[in-house]
Each structure stands twice: as structure tokens, then as C-alpha cells.
Amino acid sequence: MEKKIVIKPISYVNGTINLPGSKSISNRVLLLAAQSDGITCINNLLDSDDVRYMLIALQKLNVNYFLSPDRNFCKIYGLGKPLYYNSSLTLFLGNAGTAMRPLTAALSLNSKDIILTGISRMKERPINHLVDALRQGGAKIQYLEKNGYPPIKLFGGYEGGIININSKISSQFLSSLLMMAPLASKDTYISIRDDIVVSKPYISLTLKIMKVFGIEIYHDHYKTFHIKGKSVYKSPGEYTVEGDASSASYFLAAGAIKGGTVRVTGIDRSSIQGDIGFSKVLQKMGAKIYWGNNYIECKKNNLYAIDMDMNHIPDSAMTVAILALFVDKKKTTILRNIYNWRVKETDRLSAMTNELRKVGAYVLEKENSLEITPPDKFNPAIINTYDDHRIAMCFSLIALSNVSITILNPKCTYKTFPNFFKQLKKISIFSQDL
Numbered sequence: 286m287e288k289k290i291v292i293k294p295i296s297y298v299n300g301t302i303n304l305p306g307s308k309s310i311s312n313r314v315l316l317l318a319a320q321s322d323g324i325t326c327i328n329n330l331l332d333s334d335d336v337r338y339m340l341i342a343l344q345k346l347n348v349n350y351f352l353s354p355d356r357n358f359c360k361i362y363g364l365g366k367p368l369y370y371n372s373s374l375t376l377f378l379g380n381a382g383t384a385m386r387p388l389t390a391a392l393s394l395n396s397k398d399i400i401l402t403g404i405s406r407m408k409e410r411p412i413n414h415l416v417d418a419l420r421q422g423g424a425k426i427q428y429l430e431k432n433g434y435p436p437i438k439l440f441g442g443y444e445g446g447i448i449n450i451n452s453k454i455s456s457q458f459l460s461s462l463l464m465m466a467p468l469a470s471k472d473t474y475i476s477i478r479d480d481i482v483v484s485k486p487y488i489s490l491t492l493k494i495m496k497v498f499g500i501e502i503y504h505d506h507y508k509t510f511h512i513k514g515k516s517v518y519k520s521p522g523e524y525t526v527e528g529d530a531s532s533a534s535y536f537l538a539a540g541a542i543k544g545g546t547v548r549v550t551g552i553d554r555s556s557i558q559g560d561i562g563f564s565k566v567l568q569k570m571g572a573k574i575y576w577g578n579n580y581i582e583c584k585k586n587n588l589y590a591i592d593m594d595m596n597h598i599p600d601s602a603m604t605v606a607i608l609a610l611f612v613d614k615k616k617t618t619i620l621r622n623i624y625n626w627r628v629k630e631t632d633r634l635s636a637m638t639n640e641l642r643k644v645g646a647y648v649l650e651k652e653n654s655l656e657i658t659p660p661d662k663f664n665p666a667i668i669n670t671y672d673d674h675r676i677a678m679c680f681s682l683i684a685l686s687n688v689s690i691t692i693l694n695p696k697c698t699y700k701t702f703p704n705f706f707k708q709l710k711k712i713s714i715f716s717q718d719l
């Protein structure tokens with residue numbers, strides 16, 4: 286792919302997108318299937334960078350699997366026990382939080398001498414709250430460069446016990462501990478510091494997937510968790526990964542701005558992903574949403590500004606920031622409680638502010654929120670993507686105004702959605718085609 290992509294003004298969108306599999310589900314299911322008793326056939330697995338890092342890591346850890354040529358089907362021969370590797374090994378995990386964090390926990394059980402590392406941004410994404418929690422359970426972990434950040438070296442040692450975890454910065458720490466703890470030699474009792482869990486629906490996602498693999502966890506409204514040790518995950522035999530709800534947001538938003546009707550297939554009301562909540566936000570903004578069996582549709586309508594806590598949909602809330610440019614009467618949209626955007630693929634609060642201003646929007650960036658007012662006139666800007674797939678994908682929607690938009694380093698979408706631009710083109714009618 287080129288170093289940039291120019292998207293010409295899109296006058297109308299209509300059609301159906303078959304969503305790629307969910308990143309969050311794909312990487313959880315791969316990890317649990319690898320440690321399960323039995324063979325798991327995974328359908329609709331996402332093929333993207335984040336999932337490839339998990340697959341390569343599992344292969345290096347001697348997990349056997351068959352991957353179909355299109356990489357959307359994977360047959361995993363479960364170990365029936367925790368991942369185990371007893372000599373030196375380095376796993377490179379790119380910038381995949383859903384590989385780095387869960388593998389840190391999984392390999393803290395009884396593997397030894399394992400280094401987990403990634404790209405330079407991964408080395409700026411904190412992991413200290415997970416490491417602190419694992420150490421309370423007996424794990425020995427060493428920071429190799431900067432305290433609190435990858436790369437880290439694991440020496441096993443986790444047994445279980447009483448653990449207090451800080452879950453304010455990333456829910457992935459708690460998810461990782463939850464997925465590993467059943468395999469430990471003793472029970473684990475987790476309490477959540479200050480009772481705050483950021484991005485909470487991802488914990489519910491973790492618990493639901495664990496249940497499919499035979500392990501149920503008791504919790505007190507996400508304040509305390511009791512996990513029985515010495516358990517074994519059991520393969521469900523087959524698992525079909527839902528379409529990615531965050532990836533759906535770009536197309537549903539396109540429908541809301543310039544539909545036609547845009548249908549996304551592979552998810553519906555019964556989805557286990559929290560980002561399905563984006564459709565409810567769209568509805569609240571005025572778009573017409575239709576919930577079908579295995580699909581969601583969105584149609585254009587007048588859009589209105591909203592003022593909302595977005596902590597439950599951290600990823601698709603970036604798409605809401607773009608929708609905010611298309612609301613009626615130039616009213617201001619406020620996205621609240623999004624402080625942990627600062628430790629994701631880039632500092633997303635600052636990156637969104639910079640790029641939204643380039644297209645002409647009025648933006649007030651606070652520590653924990655963004656206030657966005659539509660531009661008087663859209664500018665045909667060149668968007669810096671900061672190696673952040675979601676910046677590239679959500680800013681593509683600026684082409685639904687009356688200007689073209691240039692997206693730098695479009696390949697960054699490979700993190701979760703390699704053929705995003707092709708899919709967007711598929712539902713688009715460009716102004717020049719009329």
C-alpha cells in the first residue's frame with residue numbers, strides 16, 4: 286500500500302459490509318483454546334497484525350494449530366494445561382495489547398526466562414498495574430528497560446492468593462489475570478482498587494468467553510472476584526468469532542452521515558462486545574438503527590450533539606468524535622471519561638485534537654474529555670495517523686463532507702482491519718461519479 290491514501294468526497298453510502306472477526310474475541314479465544322483440553326475449531330478468526338502476533342507467539346510456545354490459507358479458520362490442538370516453556374525465548378508482540386497483557390499473565394505461571402517485547406510505542410504503554418498484581422501472587426518479573434513498561438522478563442512463580450489490582454488505566458490487566466488465575470495452583474481472590482474498572486464491558490467479554498471454555502467466575506458486581514485454582518479449560522469444540530463491533534462503527538457512522546442504508550453483518554443485539562453500545566449512541570444522536578438477526582443497519586437522519594460518558598466504548602468513541610462534526614446547528618459534543626485514550630496506540634486525546642482542528646473543527650482538550658464543535662467549513666486536510674489504526678479509519682469519514690481527505694500511513698489499519706479502505710470504497714458513491 287502507498288504511503289498515503291486520498292479519499293475523494295463521498296456523496297452517498299449504501300450497501301453491506303461483512304465484518305471481520307473481533308480482535309478482542311479472536312485473541313482471547315486463541316489463548317484459551319491453546320490451554321484447553323481438546324481441539325477447538327475457530328471460525329471467522331480475524332486476520333490482522335494483532336492476531337498474527339498472538340498466533341506466532343503460540344507457535345513459538347509449541348502450541349500446534351492448523352490455519353486455513355485465508356487465515357480465518359484455525360484448528361487448535363489444546364495443551365490441556367497452561368502454556369509452558371522452560372528455556373530462553375523472546376516473543377515480539379508488536380503493539381498488540383491483547384497479546385502483551387494476557388501473555389504476561391499466562392506465562393507468569395510456570396514458564397521461565399521469557400522476554401516479552403514490542404514496537405517502540407508498546408514500550409511506552411504501562412504494564413505496571415498488571416505486574417504489581419502478578420507479583421502479589423508470587424510471580425517474578427523484571428523490567429528490562431524502563432520501570433513499569435515492556436520489555437519485561439518473566440520467571441514464572443505465580444501461585445494465587447489475595448490480590449489487589451489497579452484497574453483504572455486498562456481493563457486488559459484484570460482480564461489477563463482472570464484468564465490465567467484458574468490454571469494456578471491455588472485460588473485467587475481479587476479486589477479492585479477503589480472499585481474502579483475502566484472499559485468495564487471488556488471484563489464481561491472475558492468472563493463470557495471463559496464460561497464457553499468451561500470456567501465460571503464468581504464476582505461481586507466487579508468489586509471482588511474469587512477464582513478457583515487447579516482448574517482446566519475445556520474446549521467447546523467449535524467457536525465462531527463475532528464480527529468486530531468497533532470495526533462496525535465506521536460503516537454505521539457513514540450510514541448515519543450519508544446513507545442510504547448501511548448494513549453490517551456478523552453482529553446483532555445479542556453481541557457479547559461492549560462496543561455494540563456505539564449503535565445506541567448513534568441512535569441517541571438521531572440516526573436510524575435497525576437491529577436484525579446477525580446484522581445491524583443504519584440510515585441517515587439529522588444528527589444532534591450529545592454529552593456522554595464514553596468509558597464503556599473507548600474504541601468506537603473515536604468514531605463519535607468524527608460524528609460530532611456532522612451534527613445540527615453547530616452544537617458542541619462532549620465525550621467524557623476517556624482519560625485512558627492517552628496510553629493507547631498513541632495519546633489519542635492529543636492526536637484527535639490535532640487532527641480534528643486540521644479539518645476545521647473547534648476542539649477543547651481536557652485531561653479526561655474532548656469538546657468538539659463542527660467546523661464552519663471543512664478543510665481538505667492531510668491526516669497524520671500516529672501509527673494508530675483508529676485515527677486512520679475514523680478520519681476517512683471526513684470524505685463524507687464535501688472535501689477530500691488524505692490519510693498518511695494507511696497501512697496502520699493492519700492492526701485490526703487490513704482491508705478497511707477497500708471495504709469503505711465498496712459502499713461509497715463518490716461525488717465525481719455522479
Ligand SMILES: O=C(O)C1=C[C@@H](OP(=O)(O)O)[C@@H](O)[C@H](O)C1
Pocket residue numbers: 308309310382383454455456457460483484487599600625
Ligand atoms: O480487552 C480488550 O480486548 C480491549 C480492551 C480495551 O482496552 P482498555 O481496557 O485498555 O481500555 C480496548 O480499548 C482494546 O482495544 C481491547
Ligand SMILES: C=C(OP(=O)(O)O)C(=O)O
Pocket residue numbers: 380381382383600629630675701
Ligand atoms: C486500544 C486498542 O488496542 P490494544 O488492544 O492494543 O490495546 C485498539 O484496538 O483501539
